[in-house]
Amino acid sequence: MSANCSWRSSCGRAVWRSSRSSSCSSRRPGAARPGRTDLASVPNGQAPVLPRTTRLFQGRVHAASITHIKPPSVRAAVPRRPAPEPEPSGAEPPLVATDRLRKTYRSGDLETEALRGVDLAIRQGERVAIMGPSGCGKTTLLNCLSGLEDPTSGTVRIQGTDLYALGDRERTRFRARMMGFVFQSFNLLPVLTAAENVELPLLVTGVRSRSAREQALEALRLVGLSERAEHTPAELSGGEQQRVAIARSLVHDPPIVWADEPTGNLDSENSQDIMALIERLNAETQKTFVIVTHDPDIAGRCHRTIRMASGQVVPEPVTPRAKGRARAAEAKR
Incomplete structure (x- = not known):
């Protein structure tokens, strides 16, 4: 089963769209589209739950198993070493x-x-x-x-x-x-x-x-x-x-x-x-x-x-x- 899936921007907000042609024609006016997740409504630092992930095979988009996907803007924090303390500027080297x-x-x-x-x-x-x-x-x-x-x-x-x-x-x-x-x-x-x-x-x-x-x-x-x-x-x-x-x-x-x-x-x-x-x-x-x-x-x-x-x-x-x-x-x- 194939689907049309893409990242789009709606009113300045990033959204993920994944829908079938049959569901797009039957939605009510003003209702959210099936398969559409609004990332602006997801709490910061949490991954949205998407209905389907996608895979590319021979240039075509294919449906895959349901899973969690992190938005591109969310990155794991990398621990850094603390900067060394500077030496006192007025200290003279020993004789x-x-x-x-x-x-x-x-x-x-x-x-x-x-x-x-x-x-x-x-x-x-x-x-x-x-x-x-x-x-x-x-x-x-x-x-x-x-x-x-x-x-x-x-x-x-x-x-x-x-x-x-x-x-x-x-x-x-x-x-x-x-x-x-x-x-x-x-x-x-x-x-x-x-x-x-x-x-x-x-x-x-x-x-x-x-x-x-x-x-x-x-x-x-x-x-x-x-x-x-x-x-x-x-x-x-x-x-x-x-x-x-x-x-x-x-x-x-x-x-x-x-x-x-x-x-x-x-x-x-x-x-x-x-x-x-x-x-x-x-x-x-x-x-x-x-x-x-x-x-x-x-x-x-x-x-x-x-x-x-x-x-x-x-x-x-x-x-x-x-x-x-x-x-x-x-x-x-």
Whole structure:
């Protein structure tokens, strides 16, 4: 049995017409046509019940079994993933960042994991202490952060530069430009004066002698040793020698200074003097200081402390002092 079936528009409304010629002639005036469904009267989202569906076969329309058909305008809703939250526009990228940093030492068949997947971030202008028991990986971490020792795996980025993607020469130049170093032992050449020790890194990199001396004297002024510029290390106290070492670390104006136990060879009074100097330099120059220490008093004078245990960073306990530092840092922002 064949039928004439089609979609039509009646007064701007979509309708489906399916009727036989016999039924079209017998309908009453004004009555709905048999087989006609008005989609405007169907509740939104529901499929109309049509008397018949149709199938095309060899170009002709044939009747088929009764069923439900969804109107073309009704589509199943497709779930979408929520859009990711945008990052804060005012946030600056960290000066130093690590990703799953690992360091393994091998001796024959023996392996020792000094660093076990360390992730951390240090921002410009921070004063950060690294603390932990002996053998926990503090110095190894400092060496890997500064490019002195290659990690087994993971990445270290300084101002966005992947430190270990650089070749040896490039890394050496990058380190000489971007980093200063202060160690527990002062590492001053005994035959040179304080000014000569401070200017030596500049001379090695090709800075002219006169310019190097001017910069060395300015660095000594920053640490309060202008009057001791022409003295040799033997003529200086331990605290003064460490001040010279700090001046040497600052003479080329690096954004970051690594300090490994800078007060380890000093008495309590000189240790506090050195930390007061570091605090002042940090505030005046906005350089980042990363300090490895065993002394909780030294760590307490830093903005925050990175605590290590068994080659991993562990959460810092929340203390009233830490809360106060966090509130002060937030207020400055």
